[in-house]
Amino acid sequence: MSVNMVKGQRLSLEKQGGGQLTLVRMGLGWDAIKKKGLFGSRERDIDLDASCVLFADQQPVDAVYFGHLVSDDGSIRHTGDNLTGAGDGDDESIIVDLTRVPVHVTQIIFTVNSFQGQTFQEVDNAFCRIVDETNGQELARYTLSGGGPNNAQIMAKLYRHGDGWKMSAIGEPANGRTFTELMPALAAHL
Amino acid sequence: MTTGLVRGQNLPLPALQVAVDVAAQCPVEVVAVLLDADLKVRDDADVVQRGGAALAGIAVRDRGIDVDLAQIPEQVDRVMVAATLEGSGVDRFGAVAAPVATVTAGGTEVGTFTITDLGSERALQAVELYRRQGAWKVRAVGQGYDGGLDALLRDAGVELRAPIVDRARTRLAGPAAPVYSAATPPAAGAPGTPVPPAAGFPTAGLPGAAASMSADQAAARAADAAAAAASAASALSDEQREAAAREARRAVEKLYEQVWGIFEDAARSAASYRSSVSFADNRLDQDLADVLNDPSARTSPAGLALQDTARAKHRELVERARAGLDKDSAQLAAEVAQLEPKLPPEMARWDSPAWAGWRAPEDTALAIRLGDLHLPENPQLRIPMVLRLPMERGLWIDSGATGVDDELGVAGEAVRARAGELAVTLAARMLAAFPIGDLKLHVIDPEGKGAASAPFAPLAASGLLVGAAATTAPEVAALMGRLMDRVELARMAIESGATDALPEHIDFSRQLLVVHGFPFGFDDRTMTQLRHLVEEGPRVGVHVMVVGSRADAESFGPLLDPLWRAMLRLTPIPEDHIADPWVHHSWTYTPDLPSDGTGVTQTLLTWVASSAAGGR
Numbered sequence: 001m002s003v004n005m006v007k008g009q010r011l012s013l014e015k016q017g018g019g020q021l022t023l024v025r026m027g028l029g030w031d032a033i034k035k036k037g038l039f040g041s042r043e044r045d046i047d048l049d050a051s052c053v054l055f056a057d058q059q060p061v062d063a064v065y066f067g068h069l070v071s072d073d074g075s076i077r078h079t080g081d082n083l084t085g086a087g088d089g090d091d092e093s094i095i096v097d098l099t100r101v102p103v104h105v106t107q108i109i110f111t112v113n114s115f116q117g118q119t120f121q122e123v124d125n126a127f128c129r130i131v132d133e134t135n136g137q138e139l140a141r142y143t144l145s146g147g148g149p150n151n152a153q154i155m156a157k158l159y160r161h162g163d164g165w166k167m168s169a170i171g172e173p174a175n176g177r178t179f180t181e182l183m184p185a186l187a188a189h190l
Numbered sequence: 191m192t193t194g195l196v197r198g199q200n201l202p203l204p205a206l207q208v209a210v211d212v213a214a215q216c217p218v219e220v221v222a223v224l225l226d227a228d229l230k231v232r233d234d235a236d237v238v239q240r241g242g243a244a245l246a247g248i249a250v251r252d253r254g255i256d257v258d259l260a261q262i263p264e265q266v267d268r269v270m271v272a273a274t275l276e277g278s279g280v281d282r283f284g285a286v287a288a289p290v291a292t293v294t295a296g297g298t299e300v301g302t303f304t305i306t307d308l309g310s311e312r313a314l315q316a317v318e319l320y321r322r323q324g325a326w327k328v329r330a331v332g333q334g335y336d337g338g339l340d341a342l343l344r345d346a347g348v349e350l351r352a353p354i355v356d357r358a359r360t361r362l363a364g365p366a367a368p369v370y371s372a373a374t375p376p377a378a379g380a381p382g383t384p385v386p387p388a389a390g391f392p393t394a395g396l397p398g399a400a401a402s403m404s405a406d407q408a409a410a411r412a413a414d415a416a417a418a419a420a421s422a423a424s425a426l427s428d429e430q431r432e433a434a435a436r437e438a439r440r441a442v443e444k445l446y447e448q449v450w451g452i453f454e455d456a457a458r459s460a461a462s463y464r465s466s467v468s469f470a471d472n473r474l475d476q477d478l479a480d481v482l483n484d485p486s487a488r489t490s491p492a493g494l495a496l497q498d499t500a501r502a503k504h505r506e507l508v509e510r511a512r513a514g515l516d517k518d519s520a521q522l523a524a525e526v527a528q529l530e531p532k533l534p535p536e537m538a539r540w541d542s543p544a545w546a547g548w549r550a551p552e553d554t555a556l557a558i559r560l561g562d563l564h565l566p567e568n569p570q571l572r573i574p575m576v577l578r579l580p581m582e583r584g585l586w587i588d589s590g591a592t593g594v595d596d597e598l599g600v601a602g603e604a605v606r607a608r609a610g611e612l613a614v615t616l617a618a619r620m621l622a623a624f625p626i627g628d629l630k631l632h633v634i635d636p637e638g639k640g641a642a643s644a645p646f647a648p649l650a651a652s653g654l655l656v657g658a659a660a661t662t663a664p665e666v667a668a669l670m671g672r673l674m675d676r677v678e679l680a681r682m683a684i685e686s687g688a689t690d691a692l693p694e695h696i697d698f699s700r701q702l703l704v705v706h707g708f709p710f711g712f713d714d715r716t717m718t719q720l721r722h723l724v725e726e727g728p729r730v731g732v733h734v735m736v737v738g739s740r741a742d743a744e745s746f747g748p749l750l751d752p753l754w755r756a757m758l759r760l761t762p763i764p765e766d767h768i769a770d771p772w773v774h775h776s777w778t779y780t781p782d783l784p785s786d787g788t789g790v791t792q793t794l795l796t797w798v799a800s801s802a803a804g805g806r
Contacts, residue, residue, distance in 0.1 A: 070458075072461040072465065073462030074455065074772075075462070101462075136244070
């Protein structure tokens with residue numbers, strides 16, 4: 001069962017059957033811009049970026065994004081930057097091995113940014129989802145296309161709970177072309 | 191350990207995360223069928239395939255399936271893994287080599303099942319995972335169906351079969367595939383119909399089988415292949431020998447990748463530990479500062495309690511981080527222990543039994559061992575430091591190193607002596623890593639004043655040197671001049687694409703220059719030439735190893751800084767100066783020096799020399 005989220009909706013999710021989340025993936029997909037007409041090359045490609053920031057309590061300690069594809073500890077891996085949205089399915093993915101996240105990291109926040117600054121209104125078929133990689137189940141899905149005039153989205157938060165991890169879907173629109181510009185907005189969700 | 195399964199054989203599954211891969215010479219589509227104790231499905235939803243409805247715990251991939259047995263419902267007694275080739279263009283399993291099912295549990299391969307004796311079958315039950323007294327086992331089934339997937343599903347009691355068969359066919363043949371209906375089976379599968387040859391699929395070798403081979407198998411096979419190649423070299427055709435060599439090289443490549451994989455994991459695991467500890471330290475400082483800054487709270491019971499809490503929090507976090515690090519280190523150390531005995535001699539320690547099997551290589555070895563690396567947090571985890579050949583950087587063996595282990599008590603002259611020894615052992619390793627005669631060795635050793643100094647005696651005595659060691663300034667100048675010509679001409683020829691026009695009197699095979707006691711015997715001119723060799727040489731096959739200390743070369747001033755920087759610095763005693771490429775920890779480098787002094791090196795050099803004498 002996947003949860004389709006609406007703007008600003010927050011949800012707490014657990015693995016079905018109450019087990020622990022161990023391996024999750026954030027997938028981000030969108031369609032390449034359709035170049036049309038004589039001067040189609042003037043249209044800027046749409047470059048959405050998936051990022052995540054690791055927090056120890058309130059303090060950011062590491063980030064995984066197109067410029068730093070593997071967290072220092074190796075527990076979080078980005079599959080690489082897709083600059084145009086070409087290709088089917090998830091165009092960018094961030095895979096988190098929760099069993100290997102350093103013990104002091106208590107929260108991980110996932111974000112989506114439009115690097116060229118186009119708003120989600122201009123992007124076709126953009127979606128962002130969180131998948132439990134152990135069984136391929138979609139935990140949450142958010143349709144970005146047709147959204148508001150924002151160019152960033154705070155997607156979801158993974159946080160420690162007891163010995164395991166839980167996820168809360170945030171889905172809050174924001175503005176910023178890279179995750180660093182979102183830091184003040186992220187602070188509200190810690 | 192993996193087992194070759196035969197029909198009907200079963201094995202216990204050591205873990206509940208099971209993967210089954212089906213490799214065949216034609217595209218196949220895997221389908222999982224969940225069966226109850228009566229070998230029937232509960233309902234049609236018990237068939238899992240790509241493009242169909244999902245079922246918790248089962249993920250079907252291209253030519254394979256991942257099953258989490260913990261999530262399989264109680265009423266399901268077994269999971270049948272089936273495969274069909276319908277729609278692939280090949281119309282029966284008998285037309286291609288026997289498919290291979292590989293079973294992996296918890297990431298370790300437990301068995302492979304080569305499904306032989308197939309004929310006109312178009313679908314087959316490959317293996318089944320089944321419950322046995324509360325545990326799960328796997329059985330090799332290998333039951334084929336001439337009637338294809340439809341017949342297989344009918345046996346399992348599936349009612350609505352056509353959509354399932356169509357989905358599988360579409361996967362293999364694309365959306366344009368003619369829709370298959372259970373009522374009209376295609377004529378090609380009917381008995382007695384002549385079968386067209388399966389064009390387009392090579393019949394020799396099974397690519398899937400090689401790809402899914404575990405590293406253990408690969409190494410074992412490489413060792414076998416190498417042994418076989420050696421014992422029966424004359425009996426093998428060139429083609430077979432080449433194939434064996436390729437196979438062996440692939441296996442070594444895999445070992446090399448494994449070493450670097452362990453290195454990366456160790457670096458990242460330590461990064462995780464260090465960042466946790468530094469976070470805990472900072473938090474403790476912050477918490478204590480908050481209490482101590484308030485003079486009245488400082489000694490009050492409440493204040494003291496707060497300090498205790500802060501320290502307890504710190505201790506707890508550090509302990510948890512340490513536990514994680516220890517767990518990772520133990521795992522990685524076990525992996526290294528498994529790996530070490532499998533390494534070929536050039537990548538192994540001097541005390542490895544692999545050296546006993548050394549023989550002159552036909553191709554340049556993939557990599558050589560420079561020593562070991564470890565971090566202060568876990569000195570028991572020693573990562574082999576192996577670098578690819580030919581090396582892109584020169585080596586600088588620092589005879590002025592001060593090291594990290596004071597208790598070792600090696601200083602001054604002893605360090606110099608060890609530096610010379612290390613240079614000789616590394617030179618010997620390189621000679622052993624290249625085909626005989628492919629690496630020409632030159633030595634500059636002005637320290638010995640007329641004769642090679644003590645550590646270099648074995649090199650000089652081996653007869654592997656080109657000419658004698660250069661020990662005086664004019665000799666150094668002459669040798670440097672020759673090597674400069676060699677580099678310059680090769681570089682110009684490569685740049686202008688005129689490699690055929692190289693003059694014949696210059697030796698264009700690979701050269702290794704070992705400089706001992708640097709900078710003695712060098713002047714400004716030869717020094718500049720050396721810098722040039724270090725920077726330009728590796729690209730055209732001239733390599734440099736320098737033994738010397740920065741302090742000795744101070745009179746040359748900053749001129750030499752780029753020279754030191756261009757080379758990889760190694761120390762004759764353990765020192766923490768090697769940075770990993772991922773998180774830039776300082777790793778302690780420990781050279782691998784034979785315990786019996788130069789005995790091993792001498793033996794090896796004698797072997798190399800005798801191979802050279804015998805071979806040419």
